[in-house]
Amino acid sequence: MAITTYLEAINQALHEEMERDPNVFVMGQDIGIYGGVFKVTKGLLEKFGDLRVIDTPISESMIAGAAAGAATQGMRPVPEIQFSDFIHPAFDQIHNQISTLYWRSAGHWRCPVTIRCPWGGEVGGGPFHSQSVESFFVHTPGLVVVAPSTARDAKGLLKSAIRSDDPVIYFEHKKLYRSVREDLPENEEILTPLGKARVARQGRHVTVISYGLMFQKAMRAAEDAAQHGIEAEVIDMRTLLPIDRETIFASVRKTGKCMIVQEAPRTLGFGDAVAAILAEELFWELDAPVRRITGYDTPYPFAPTMESFYSPSVDTITAVIQDLAEM
Incomplete structure (x- = not known):
């Protein structure tokens, strides 16, 4: 057992899933060289290289659209939207493209995208870095929306989301990154079922x-x-x-x-x-x-x-x- 923070649990999940499946890759603003603004993706670039850890321009629409395209070609992208407050430029791609692909193709196409989205307040972030936007996506048929509350589920839900064939919005709370921690087994695979409270x-x-x-x-x-x-x-x-x-x-x-x-x-x-x-x-x-x-x-x-x-x-x-x- 090892004391693991919520943030570390997410980082572990990314490492484990990228090791397990070469089709898994991450992309987003500052996630590579910088390791993410919260350091959630720290160490991924050094381990997996810049073909699987991709620093993107500041364009949320492009991030979501590129992830959707990659998913249709057999990849399992894990894009990061740096703050949930900035996800709105990507809403068209998520709401009209990613969430509907399975249904409008009569089940012939899947879009296994897991969009990581730091959210929530109590971090002194003000109106543009503290919003809770989950209602927009809970109202979008075709998506799975998760919001872990513990370190164990932060890891288990992310691993399950990446393995899912459905598109998932993964809300990770910024206040919990370093304030929540628990003992997690080092040699046990943690998978939290989607859709189960x-x-x-x-x-x-x-x-x-x-x-x-x-x-x-x-x-x-x-x-x-x-x-x-x-x-x-x-x-x-x-x-x-x-x-x-x-x-x-x-x-x-x-x-x-x-x-x-x-x-x-x-x-x-x-x-x-x-x-x-x-x-x-x-x-x-x-x-x-x-x-x-x-x-x-x-x-x-x-x-x-x-x-x-x-x-x-x-x-x-x-x-x-x-x-x-x-x-």
């Missing part, structure tokens, strides 16, 4: 659903609530599309109460989709309204005081757990 904490009073940085906060909030005799069940979604309804339904049937915690703005976020599904399919088993804890419907702030106000806190999550449990 994980019950990270058992409970009986309230179901708390989250992902990414907010999952870490939800776990701390659940421990705080336990000091008051409230046992919250915490689900780490891991995959946002497709939604693992089975795991969610099993938990909510047990607790009768549910809350979703997301960093993204409130309106039309991932939590809205989960709340709608529960209202449509589990309404008569709910003992209270589904609650959402979210960011605000504003651009992400830069000032540290405003950033801490914008992002859901452990105390806020704990308070809502207690409020729901008492209903």
